[in-house]
Amino acid sequence: KNEVEQSPQNLTAQEGEFITINCSYSVGISALHWLQQHPGGGIVSLFMLSSGKKKHGRLIATINIQEKHSSLHITASHPRDSAVYICAVRSGDDKIIFGKGTRLHILP
Amino acid sequence: DTGVSQNPRHKITKRGQNVTFRCDPISEHNRLYWYRQTLGQGPEFLTYFQNEAQLEKSRLLSDRFSAERPKGSFSTLEIQRTEQGDSAMYLCASSLVLGVGIYSGNTIYFGEGSWLTVV
Numbered sequence: 001k002n003e004v005e006q007s008p009q010n011l012t013a014q015e016g017e018f019i020t021i022n023c024s025y026s027v028g029i030s031a032l033h034w035l036q037q038h039p040g041g042g043i044v045s046l047f048m049l050s051s052g053k054k055k056h057g058r059l060i061a062t063i064n065i066q067e068k069h070s071s072l073h074i075t076a077s078h079p080r081d082s083a084v085y086i087c088a089v090r091s092g093d094d095k096i097i098f099g100k101g102t103r104l105h106i107l108p
Numbered sequence: 109d110t111g112v113s114q115n116p117r118h119k120i121t122k123r124g125q126n127v128t129f130r131c132d133p134i135s136e137h138n139r140l141y142w143y144r145q146t147l148g149q150g151p152e153f154l155t156y157f158q159n160e161a162q163l164e165k166s167r168l169l170s171d172r173f174s175a176e177r178p179k180g181s182f183s184t185l186e187i188q189r190t191e192q193g194d195s196a197m198y199l200c201a202s203s204l205v206l207g208v209g210i211y212s213g214n215t216i217y218f219g220e221g222s223w224l225t226v227v
């Protein structure tokens with residue numbers, strides 16, 4: 001079992017829909033990152049969380065440390081949101097462990 | 109500071125050739141990580157440095173791979189005698205670590221990756 005699990009692996013939705021991507025982890029962490037990667041592109045950091053909730057535009061990220069779970073939400077989704085979203089945790093010994101990513105496709 | 113910089117961004121090479129990638133981290137960051145990402149997978153750990161010391165290497169890092177960070181600043185990842193299975197994106201990241209078990213609160217910065225295609 002991977003130390004960082006994401007679900008779903010693939011998600012296709014219509015423009016405007018509310019999107020939720022989940023991340024569960026099994027190790028102790030000091031922080032969790034949500035990353036975005038467009039096809040053939042580099043990785044962009046969206047959020048770093050150690051507790052609670054953060055919001056940036058149409059993106060919201062939450063984390064529950066006790067349950068070892070985080071969610072990334074996208075409101076009013078748009079085709080330009082189509083990308084791979086990756087959850088990465090910073091473990092207690094400062095290593096970075098990545099999930100396998102969620103491939104999101106928003107249809108116009 | 110412009111963030112973590114990786115060069116080259118794209119490299120196409122013939123099988124058997126050597127390639128070298130360079131990563132320039134955030135200037136004050138003492139920790140530097142290398143990851144590899146193949147198609148459809150999340151990035152997988154290769155190695156990391158604390159200043160100039162290479163603290164850990166993954167079993168993914170075969171003897172054809174070598175990474176250095178000679179002055180504790182930029183790092184290079186060299187792949188010798190490339191194979192088609194080496195085709196991947198090589199990702200560098202950096203962070204500031206204050207000490208064991210001490211969370212600096214600083215985020216991790218990621219490079220844009222170096223894409224390698226071995227033909």
